[in-house]
Amino acid sequence: MRLRVWDLPTRLFHWLLVAGVATCAVTGFLLPSRWLAWHFAAGYLLAALLVFRLVWAFFGPEHSRWPGFCPKPGAVIAHVRAVLAGRPHASIGHNPAGGAMILALLLTLTLLVGSGLLTVGGMLKLGPFAFFMPYDAAMAVKELHEAAANLLMVLAATHILGVIVESRLLREWLIGAMLTGWKRAPDGSPTPRPRAPWAAPLAALAVAATVGGGMALSHLPKAGWHPLPPLPAYAQECGTCHMAYHPSLLSADSWRQVMAHLDTHYGENAGLPPQRRDAIAQWLTANAAEQWDTLASHRLGRAPLAADGLLSSNSWWKRKHRHLDPAVFQRAAIKTSENCAACHRDATSGLFTPQAIHIPAP
Amino acid sequence: MPIRTLLTCTLCLSFAVVLAPAAWADQNSAGRAAVLAAYAAQARKADANFTGFSAARGELLYSSRHLKARRADIQACAACHGADPTKPGENARTGRPIDPVAVSANPKRFTALENTEKWFGRNCKEIIGRDCTALEKGDYITYLQSR
Numbered sequence A: 001m002r003l004r005v006w007d008l009p010t011r012l013f014h015w016l017l018v019a020g021v022a023t024c025a026v027t028g029f030l031l032p033s034r035w036l037a038w039h040f041a042a043g044y045l046l047a048a049l050l051v052f053r054l055v056w057a058f059f060g061p062e063h064s065r066w067p068g069f070c071p072k073p074g075a076v077i078a079h080v081r082a083v084l085a086g087r088p089h090a091s092i093g094h095n096p097a098g099g100a101m102i103l104a105l106l107l108t109l110t111l112l113v114g115s116g117l118l119t120v121g122g123m124l125k126l127g128p129f130a131f132f133m134p135y136d137a138a139m140a141v142k143e144l145h146e147a148a149a150n151l152l153m154v155l156a157a158t159h160i161l162g163v164i165v166e167s168r169l170l171r172e173w174l175i176g177a178m179l180t181g182w183k184r185a186p187d188g189s190p191t192p193r194p195r196a197p198w199a200a201p202l203a204a205l206a207v208a209a210t211v212g213g214g215m216a217l218s219h220l221p222k223a224g225w226h227p228l229p230p231l232p233a234y235a236q237e238c239g240t241c242h243m244a245y246h247p248s249l250l251s252a253d254s255w256r257q258v259m260a261h262l263d264t265h266y267g268e269n270a271g272l273p274p275q276r277r278d279a280i281a282q283w284l285t286a287n288a289a290e291q292w293d294t295l296a297s298h299r300l301g302r303a304p305l306a307a308d309g310l311l312s313s314n315s316w317w318k319r320k321h322r323h324l325d326p327a328v329f330q331r332a333a334i335k336t337s338e339n340c341a342a343c344h345r346d347a348t349s350g351l352f353t354p355q356a357i358h359i360p361a362p
Numbered sequence B: 001m002p003i004r005t006l007l008t009c010t011l012c013l014s015f016a017v018v019l020a021p022a023a024w025a026d027q028n029s030a031g032r033a034a035v036l037a038a039y040a041a042q043a044r045k046a047d048a049n050f051t052g053f054s055a056a057r058g059e060l061l062y063s064s065r066h067l068k069a070r071r072a073d074i075q076a077c078a079a080c081h082g083a084d085p086t087k088p089g090e091n092a093r094t095g096r097p098i099d100p101v102a103v104s105a106n107p108k109r110f111t112a113l114e115n116t117e118k119w120f121g122r123n124c125k126e127i128i129g130r131d132c133t134a135l136e137k138g139d140y141i142t143y144l145q146s147r
Helices: A008-030 A033-059 A073-084 A096-123 A135-170 A174-180 A199-218 A232-238 A252-260 A274-286 A295-301 A315-320 A326-330 B002-046 B055-063 B077-081 B113-127 B134-145
Strands: A002-004 A182-184
Touching (some): A008 A033, A008 A096, A008 A135, A008 A174, A033 A096, A033 A199, A073 A096, A073 A135, A096 A135, A135 A174, A174 A182, A232 A274, B002 B113, B002 B134, B055 B077, B055 B134, B077 B113
Antiparallel strands (some): A002 A182
16 A cells, blocks of 8 residues: 655655755855855755744654654664665655664754854854854854765765665665655555644744744844944045955954055055045045954955055965956956955955855956 | 014015025135135235136146156046036046035035145046146136036
8 A cells, every 4th residue: 555655845846955055065165265155155054944844853754753863772773784685664654774874864964054154154144043153163163064975965965875775675766756755665654744724824924923033133243344434535535547446355453564555556646635634544544454253354354465456466365266267357347366356355354255246247 | 563564574574584505505615715715815925916817727737647647547637527517527546426526516516625725635636746836726626616
């Protein structure tokens, strides 16, 4: 006989999770960082899916509930032995080894999503945790995120391998069961208990509360980033020949260096009357890299000024932009690598988030 | 006399509406006139035979290539300010857009002596290889005022 084991929400969850993980893996492992916007979108999707799955683990249909993926260690070992011997028992829901794998996958995913949100919060001042995450802590959490990502790839590969091996040994195409929901069962098996009547509304409520709460947190003031106190003289005097560079891109010392030689400024005469020059220098040093906790302030601002004084001579900058053909920088709408704002729409905020990168067409 | 009061008020109001923008514009042209007067005074001091500025000489200064320019790739005022000064220009080195310099397109041009002096100081050295004379500055403004 055949039984409906996986209900529609469980199957949707499974395949959306596959799509989300695949998107995160491709954008995280393979593509340059301007694709990170997709990585983040898929990460938010995964967070919502995990909240849904938590509700389903308690109130979903019988085989989606937590006992199904919390088998006894003895049962897991016995099942693996049976598979190695080529004679596994068919299970109606997850077999013990499969259940253990589901638990490992869900826990690793939770760790991944959590560490990802913390990383993005501290490094890019984005998302629900930007209000408290410091940059340095985020760099440490990023290591954890990357380790968890590697672990997930190993687990996912093992999961797929396990499904294929079991499918062959049992002569039942288990991937098909996750598509249709139907599975073979011994005659006379009881119909699996359906989900609780309030499961779907509860899951919807939990997901909505998570999304709403996350959005509310994202709108809190960011730790280590604040709107720049305006100085009209800066825009007037230092934003005419080029974009008005955000003060966090240079350290106080570097700004002093730049402001001390305005007459011979990168081969131009940018000289100013002393009073105006000093007012601008004072504002720049008061808002220099040391006052910020952003990615650019750490990687560019706190680094010593290159010999030619150009940000694009910084080795981290070069590494970050190595995917770009040098000819791109010569496009009419860009002109030079120093024209940060041509590609980074948020350059004047000092944030330089991946979402704001748009390379103008030739 | 209510009718008379009404008429007077209407008249005053229409004057205000007509004159307010005119007064604004007037502030700009007054500023520019003061800048030009300052250059005229300097030009007269340098040359007693000074008779006035010339838009034609200004156009030549604006459009010609100057071989003493510091960079071989940027040799004319027009390189940044545009062949057509009524259109926005673009900094030839950094790509930063520049508002039009023709007065018809940008009435605020050449209305603050300090700012105008600052940029003549920078750009003349850069393009001509020396400071501009008061005569050249006045010619340049006169040309762009005629555009």
